[in-house]
Amino acid sequence: MVMRTYGLSGSGIDVDQMVKDLMKARRASYDKVWQQKTQLEWKKKDYNTIYTLTQDLRNNTIFDFRKSASLQPKQVTSTNDAVVSATANADAANVSHSIIVEQLADGVKLSSTGSITTGTSKDTLVNQFGYNAADNTELNFVVNGKNVNITITDQTTIYDVVSGLNNAGADIKANYDATLDRFYIYSNKTGESAKVDFTGSNSDALEFITDKLKINPNSDGDLVFTGKNAIVEIDGVKLERESNSFQVSGVSYNLKAESYKDPNTGVRTATTININADIEKTIANVKAFVDTYNTYMSALNTELNETKYRDFMPLTDAQKADMKEADIKAWEEKAKSGMLRRDSLLSEIVSSARLNFTNPIEGLTGKYKTASSIGINTGSYVDEDGKLTSDASNGGKLYVDETKLRKALEEDPEIVAKIFGNSGDTAAKQGIANRLYDQLNNSMKKIKDTAGYPNATDTTSSLAKQLEDYDDRLYAMNDRLTQIENRYYKQFDAMEAALNRMNQQSMWLLQQFSS
Template sequence: MRISGLASGMDTESMIKDLMKSRRVPLNKLLQKKQTEEWKRDSFREMNTLLLDLRNKAFDMKLQGTYSKYKVTSSNEAVVSARSTGSTASSSAQFTVDKLAEASRATSDKLSNSAANKKIDPNAILADEITAGNFANSSLGTKAADGTYSFSLTVFQPDGTMGKPTSFSFDPTKESLNDVLKKVNGSGLGVTMFYDAASDQISMSTNHTGNNTAGSGNEIEVAGDFLTQALALKNANTGVNAQFTINGLKTERTSNIFTINGMEYTLKSTGNATISSTQDVDSIFDTIKGFVDKYNEIIAKMNTEVKEKRYRDFGPLLDEEKEGMSEKQIEMWEAKAKSGLLRSDPILTAALSGMRAAFSSVVSGVSDSKFDTLSEIGINTLEYSENGKLHIDEKKLREAITQNGSKVVELFTKTDPDGKFSGSGIAQRLYDQLKVSMDKITEKAGSSASLVDKSFIGKSIDQIDKDIDKWEERLKDIESRYYKQFTAMEQAISKANSQSGWLMQQFGGGQ
């Protein structure tokens, strides 16, 4: 704490504060410059985020699979349904389903003790159920040293091989029937077992369908007294293949769900059905429209940034300036201070020019020169004042997709063997142009995902921070010097007052 002005009576604190205001002008300019650079950096990064969104769209649009969209219908969904998984042409399939694929199954004997009128409780301890006379036979096999019993299951796999026996152990004094069944079901072995109270039986089946053993053999082999004696389960024979006729060809599958020529079919019941696959014009149209809309949205934002008015009289507010303003006033001021920071920026203007060129230039080397520009499929720029905004003639684009779908796809997805701009499709060349622009913006303003900012603006902010630190140290020294000078003045005044008082005392004593 400093206590001043005792001798002079002057408010030296206020005087020093006023003197320091003029001294702080260079520091305040640095603080404002730093804020401006941070705003500019954030604006550039926002532009890069927008361009990344468009680039991701362009990546999808340069893939032919994006346009492989087909509408699949079934004349009888209760018999067969289907979906396209990669079909590249319209098609029709006549189905007659004779038999559905079934899993390999086996069932136990009835488990309850009907003579004693004892119903099995699948959640009760096994030992208690055996004591009550339930289960087909009380034999559980050989008891291990730890009091547990075991059984094993061997399951034939869909790949045509017999699996290795998998053992399961249980303690009948601690576990129930459902506990044991849960172990099997959760083992990943490919078998499902459950107790059905209505039939009073255990059901055991493979998780896959069909005759996987090529006509003979068991698909589930059981071992251990618990399964073969207590539950009276037998080996499960082969499953049943789905049998159907497609376009006159009689064939079979081990599953009710299978794929033929890029179409996934699901058999649901026996009967007849016709599956039709036609190009989904609406879906392809919506994909292209979404791409164009995203492009229009982003160039509108970028054009706003490069043409926004700059208010040079509105700089970033200092903390002391904000103290006398309302939140609304601060918001309005800063809106003007941030305005035009990217005005006429050469990176953004070059990016806009590159994107416009990507959409408007002729794609050379296409199979049909009648479809080498977007205008030929109904996508055009109308007004120069709209700065490259695209408009879609919906009727013309739909006709192009319907009648010349492969040429529309080529216009967007064509690749040039030498990577040349002129020979690349719309989406490919836009993707490449955006990468160049984004790299330049990152070089200029860095990335929020990067731990170390080595960008041009980042280095500028680092230098400003160093200059701010130097100025703050310098201002501390200047302020200390002012206080020393005023303190010296106070001491001189105090000394002069003391001497004056002494002299007055001496003169007064002489009278």
């Protein structure tokens, strides 16, 4: 702002204060529009918060709860966990399986038959094995079809061999234990496809493996080794697998040891794997889901019923200048309250969510077709007398009757999966979790169309366009206020100039009379 000096005419008028007072009334309309814009920004922010809560519920709760693992958890026990343990997914039948482990899967495991160092030290191959560096011996390994070439110099160590074999991409692991003075080679996987094959290596490399590293060839005299498959018998059917961990008909087996074999009869003892519906786990999953859902509904109902303090408008900078920090904070808490009170979009989200639980699942037979039929009930918005509850945030929440839910699961272990996870080409045929997922997707789209994405540039949502309109209005109003303020100053400039001329004329007249 341009600094002006007044009063030279002797008027004694504080022009800056007068202009400020005159502009105060003019700025009232500007401040009102600014407050309306600020309220809209707060409302947009509250919508963004609801979007994030909705997204979290959809991604972190509903998405997982639609899966059969949450809806149909299994309880699996083994009569001999030292031989085999197991887990089961929802596709596994609630039955018992008999399993005999005849052989564990294994990979190739090669090791030196004894200490390998024959020289004076282990610092180089020359000193460790007595090579002559001047001979420039070439160790041309071919391991599983991959080439590893090492020239023995006075600097070459056994760790160069380890590094070369490990970096060849041959799917093996080599290691040298200096304390035990032994060399080890392992295949990276198990089963008959696992191998360590040195076919194609030159004679110096083969001699290095057998004579220096003391790794014996196979029974055929070759350096070709393969792993072995696991051999099991499940429910009378013999199977081979390359790993000790595998899945059959929804059951994941983990083999740990061979089944005991009677030395007299040669008969092995079978292990029984028992699979049952885990009712307690299902109930716990349902309760955890309900708790998360209720937290979400409480947040929405709190926004819908939050008090709107209409006398508490956003504070301007001028207003804040005359207030204490604590008073500003208390004021703004009330000013921001109730931005989404009785909001139609939030009301729609709450009512739609409620209907997902109250409407039956088409296609289900028997007495269990709704959430309430298995003990999952929606709270009422009214009390026994038909009046609104004192805590409106509880409206639409879920309540679990554990006794009723347990009874339903005992009669039909799959009933929670049916009511929550049922699939269908219409919402009426879908389970509750699938309905909720689709409904939350639709709700998020509506919130996005209204207020944009959280923490993202937004120019297309309806609120963003309204805010842009407010910016245009405020810009025009501010420009107009500047013009008015400048006009006031020009008028006072003219007044000061006129008073100054009058003073000069008065002084001249006095001088004339005096002379």
